[in-house]
Amino acid sequence: MTASNTHAAALVAVMSAVTVLLRFLPFLIFRKGKTPAYIAYLGDVLPQAIIGMLVIYCLKDVSFAAAPYGLPELLSALAVVGLQVWRRNSLVSILSGTAIYMLLIRLF
């Protein structure tokens, strides 16, 4: 079910407001002085953990129990990792991985 125009506009407004709030919050809280060590530590380690979480989030609906057993996702993901290690160019990895995926879902 697609959202109605009014509801869609409200959804966009909420996503915008929350994103803006998150970006401004630290500047509002820590107006002066030093950032607490615990917050600085989280700022250091959280980005890596969150990206890991987002990878899982993207693959959450893949079914490994039924054909094609998540193979298109798995193979394309491996291609992205391989290309990234080899070329260190995110754009190349993303474009090639997506192209491989689009091809695989048509073959399987």
Next chain:
Amino acid sequence: MKGSVARQAFFTSLPVMAGYIVLGIGFGILLHDAGYGVLWSLAMALLIYAGSMQYVGVSLLAGSASLLTAALTTVMVNARHLFYSVSMLGRYRDAGKYKPYMIFALTDETYSLLCDGETPEGADPNLYRFLVSLFDQCYWVVGCVLGSILGAALPFSTAGIEFSMTALFIASFTQQWLATRDHVPALAGLGASLVCLVLFGPDDFLIPAMVLITLALTILRPRLTRRKGAGQ
């Protein structure tokens, strides 16, 4: 004088240009396939301006999610922006009239361009950072709008284009893995998310995963801090 600052900012922003236009096009096509046209794409690129959140937003729109779900999902997906802002507190402190926009436009990519703190010699650092931020958003808006137009015009099926978001996260996960020596935070993120996915199911695992990740990293803090110190 302003002209040369603009030129330097433009050259700095070039690496982001291609990526933003391509990812923006992917988003525009996806949004079009979900039934929302170019004006929605433009509004989201201008007002939300967060790549991964806009991709996730397409599924929120397509599934007509509740406003509460949208708010919580935005917190989960974009919580990392808190930490970008935290690390820019000092640098942006005296940015004056440019500051509000610079904070608004602090995306992953803009952060990665500006987080080393380097600014060209002789240039006003605030104007320079403002312009890099502005150019990046211009690329993003152009990409999103272009994608919406292409989505309507492309003669072939774009099924599978949504994998570009997955690929973006996997590439960035791999890049961070290569750039850091301590992989515990990355593994904690993967592990905690997998555990919560199994326990709570695909629709409800993000919030528990976020809590578990924060908890795990808090418990591991003495170890991770000590190891970092020992490695230097």
